[in-house]
Amino acid sequence: MRNTYRLLAATGAASMVMAAGAWADPPRPMTVGQTMSGTLSRTDAKAENDTYFDDYTVRLNADQSVEALMAASAFDAFLRLGRGTGAAFEEIKSDDDSGGGTDARVRFTAPTAGVYTVRANALNEGMSGAYSLRLSAYVAPPPPVTKPIALDAPVTGTLADGGARLEDGDKLYHQYAFTAAAGDRIKLETQSTAFDSVLQLGRLVGGEFEEVGTDDDGAGDKNARLLQELETAGEYVVRVVGFDRDAAGAYTVSLSRLPPPAPAPRPKAVRIDQVVRGDLTAGSATFDKFRAYDYYQLSGRAGQVVTVVLRAAFDAYLDVGVMSPAGFAVVKSDDDSGGGTNAKVDFKFERAGSILIRVSPLQGGATGPFTMTVEGGE
Numbered sequence: 001m002r003n004t005y006r007l008l009a010a011t012g013a014a015s016m017v018m019a020a021g022a023w024a025d026p027p028r029p030m031t032v033g034q035t036m037s038g039t040l041s042r043t044d045a046k047a048e049n050d051t052y053f054d055d056y057t058v059r060l061n062a063d064q065s066v067e068a069l070m071a072a073s074a075f076d077a078f079l080r081l082g083r084g085t086g087a088a089f090e091e092i093k094s095d096d097d098s099g100g101g102t103d104a105r106v107r108f109t110a111p112t113a114g115v116y117t118v119r120a121n122a123l124n125e126g127m128s129g130a131y132s133l134r135l136s137a138y139v140a141p142p143p144p145v146t147k148p149i150a151l152d153a154p155v156t157g158t159l160a161d162g163g164a165r166l167e168d169g170d171k172l173y174h175q176y177a178f179t180a181a182a183g184d185r186i187k188l189e190t191q192s193t194a195f196d197s198v199l200q201l202g203r204l205v206g207g208e209f210e211e212v213g214t215d216d217d218g219a220g221d222k223n224a225r226l227l228q229e230l231e232t233a234g235e236y237v238v239r240v241v242g243f244d245r246d247a248a249g250a251y252t253v254s255l256s257r258l259p260p261p262a263p264a265p266r267p268k269a270v271r272i273d274q275v276v277r278g279d280l281t282a283g284s285a286t287f288d289k290f291r292a293y294d295y296y297q298l299s300g301r302a303g304q305v306v307t308v309v310l311r312a313a314f315d316a317y318l319d320v321g322v323m324s325p326a327g328f329a330v331v332k333s334d335d336d337s338g339g340g341t342n343a344k345v346d347f348k349f350e351r352a353g354s355i356l357i358r359v360s361p362l363q364g365g366a367t368g369p370f371t372m373t374v375e376g377g378e
Contacts, residue, residue, distance in 0.1 A: 025044070025045070025054070025055075027055035027056060027057045027085045027086075027117065028054070028055070028056050028057070029056070029057050029058070030056045030057070030058055030118075030133075030135055031058065031059075031135070032058065032060075032064075032066055032135055032136065032137055033135070033136060033137070034134075034135055035132060035133065035134040035135075036056060036132070036133045036134075036135075037130070037131070037132050037133075038054050038120060038130070038131055038132075038133065039128070039129065039130045039131070040052040040053070040054065040075070040120070040121075040122055040127070040128045040129060040131065041128050042128065044128075045086065047119075047121060049125065050125040051078070051121055051122045051123070051124065051125055051127065052121070052122055052127070052128055053080075053119050053120060053121040053122070054119070054120045055085045055086065055089070055117050055118075055119050055120075056117065056118045056119075056120065056133065056135075057085065057115050057116070057117055057118075058115070058116055058117075058118060058135060059113075059114070059115050059116075060110040060113065060114065060115075060116055061110065061113050062110060062111065062112050062113045063109060063110065063111075064109070064110050064137075065107070065108065065109040065110075065137065065138040065139070065140070066107070066108055066110075066135055066136065066137060066138055067105065067106070067107045067108075067135070067136050067137075067138035068081060068105065068106045068107075068108070068118050068133065068134070068135050069099050069103065069104070069105045069133070069134045069136075070099065070103060070104045070105070070120055070131055070132070070133050071099065071103045071131060071132050071134075072102065072103070072129060072130065072131035072132075073129075073130075074127075074128070074129025074130060074131075075102070075122050075123070075127035075128060075129045075131075076096070076097070076102040076122065076123040076124065076127060077096075077099070077102060077103050077104040077120075077121075077122070077123070077131060078094065078095070078096055078104055078121040078122060078123040079094060079095050079104035079105065079106045079118065079119070079120065079121065080093070080094040080106075080118075080119040080121055081093045081094070081106045081108050081116060081117070081118050081119070082116070082117055082119070083114070083115075083116060083117060084117060085117050089117060089119060091119075092108070092116075093106050093108055094106065096123055098168075098169055098170055098245075100245060102123075105170070106118075107138050107140075107167065118133065118135065120133050141162070141163065141164050141165050142164060143164055144163070144164035144173065144174055144175040145175075146175045146176065146177050146237065147174075147175070147176050147177070148176065148177060148178065149176040149177070149178050149238060149253065149255050150178065150255065151178075151255055151256060151257055152254075152255075152256055153254075153255075154252050154253065154254040155176065155252065155253050155254070156250065156251070156252050157174050157240065157250070157251055157252075157253070158248075158249065158250045158251070159172040159173070159174065159195065159240070159242055159247065159248045159249060159251070160172070160248055161248065165245075166241065169244070169245060170245040171241050171242045171243075171244065171245055171247065172241070172242045172245075172247065172248055173239050173240060173241040173242070174239070174240045175237060175238070175239050176237070176238040176239075176240075176253065177235055177236065177237050177238070178235070178236055178238070178255060179234065179235050179236075180230045180233065180234070180236055181230075181233045182230065182231060182232050182233045183229065183230065183231075184229070184230045184257065185227075185228070185229045185230075185257065185258035185259075185260070185261075185290075186227070186228055186229075186230065186255060186256065186257055186258060187225065187226070187227050187255070187256045187257075187258055187365065188201060188215075188224075188225070188226040188228075188238060188253065188254070188255055189219050189223065189224065189225045189226075189253070189254050189256075190219065190223050190224045190225075190240055190251055190252065190253050191219070191223050191251065191252045191254075192222065192223065192249060192250065192251035192252070193222075193249075194248070194249020194250050194251070195222065195242055195243065195247035195248055195249045195251070196216070196217075196222040196242070196243035196244070196247055197222060197223060197224050197240060197241070197242065197243065197247070197251055198214065198215070198216050198224055198240075198241040198242070198243055199214060199215050199216075199224040199225075199226045199238065199239070199240065199241075199253075200213075200214045200238070200239040200241060201213045201214070201226055201228055201236060201237070201238055201239075202236070202237050202239070203234065203235070203236055203237060204235075204237055209237060209239070212228065212230075212236070213226055213228045214226065216243065218363055218364070218365060219365075222243075225365050227258065227289065227290040227364050227365050238253065238255070240253050258282065258290070259282060259283055261285065261286055262283055262284060262285040262286070263285060264285050264295075265284075265285050265293075265294055265295050266295070267295040267296060267297035267356055268294070268295065268296050268297065269296075269297050270296040270297065270298050270357070270372075270374055271298075271374070272298075272300070272306065272374055272375070272376035273374065273375060273376060274373075274374050275371065275372070275373050275374075276296065276371070276372040276373075276374075277369070277370070277371050277372075278294055278359065278369070278370055278372070279367075279368070279369045279370070280292040280293070280294065280312075280314070280359070280360070280361065280366075280367045280368060280370065281367050282367060284367070286364070287360075288364070289364040290364035290365055291317075291360045291361060291363070291364045291366075292360060292361065292366070292367055293358050293359060293360040294358070294359050294360075295356055295357070295358055295359075296356070296357040296359065296372070297354050297355070297356055297357075298354060298355055298356075298357060298374060299353065299354040300349040300352070300353070300354070300355070300376070301349060301352050302349055302350065302351045302352045303348065303349065303350075304348070304349045304376060305346065305347070305348045305349075305376070306346075306347050306348075306349075306374060306375065306376045307344065307345070307346050307347075307374075307375045307376075308320065308344065308345045308347070308357055308372065308373070308374050308375075309338045309342065309343070309344045309372070309373045309375075310338065310342060310343040310344070310359055310370060310371075310372050311338065311342045311370065311371045311372075312341075312342070312361070312368060312369065312370035312371070313368030313369055313370070314341070314361040314362075314363075314366035314367065314368050314370075315335070315336075315341040315361055315362040315363065315366065316335075316336075316338070316341060316342050316343040316359075316361065316362070316370065317333070317334070317335055317343055317359075317360050317361060317362045318333065318334050318343040318344070318345045318357065318358070318359065319332075319333045319357070319358040319360070320332045320333070320345050320347050320355055320356070320357055320358075321355065321356055321358070322355060322356060323356060328356065328358065330358075331347075331355070332345050332347055333345070335362055341362075357372070357374075359372060
């Protein structure tokens, strides 16, 4: 009986190890500067997520930096770097597509001398096919020179090969700094016809960038606009980043201060079949991350149906609701039912009374003239 128990326990343990990759081929050793070819197939071991993998080992010195690049056209490559092989593998870093397209790339600096494992993996279960794995020495590009940026003084720059790149995505970037007081409300904006730009705002803490806010296309097209109320006083860092690793070219970045928030406006009375013209400006009251707005009040009979259409120089947004103890309570909203970037809301009065109409842009920072029409039915 004891022998039977031992046999069953051993069989169960073996099954668990097999599921974690016990049938993996022995890891293939490689050296820095070498390119290996391989194929993920149904006969390969599977990782814990049931994806096929091959293991490669490399001996590194302390503080030695390497770059592993896995390229495959038949499947989406996934690279993992760690210690140990097979079921004993412990991941340190991984990557899906930093190599461009569906290729994977991992950059790594060994904290201690020893043998490390590069795991050539597929992103999803069932993926297989041929791949190449290149391991090369890596020298990080120089860090960017942090330049000052001042209020209302636009700065021009050019992202170009050979410049500083982010570890995340290998994207070119420039870095600027400014000092602000707690509670300052600022606007950052980029303009470029050469590439899709991203703005990142943060602070350097212990030499590491800690992000406070980011934006990709808030200024329209490929340009970024970031609106932020700064919680603490001190130095802030602005990064102008290319959207992808190939993004490069000339740009302009500007910093400006936004006015203090305006008080909530008193609702303006509007009638059925009336056309209202207005203007949202930088001095308008705001809500939800700097979205300018205005209020209108409309009265109606029980059962009456009204249609409100908002046309504007910005991407229009309409809210219909009522005022509650907690503030404006939205009953119905719309972004683009009015065609293009125009908004339209159809609303039925369940009982006689009044509703509030809130006019605003879809995104914070957008301003401009607008026209609102109110049409009523039976």
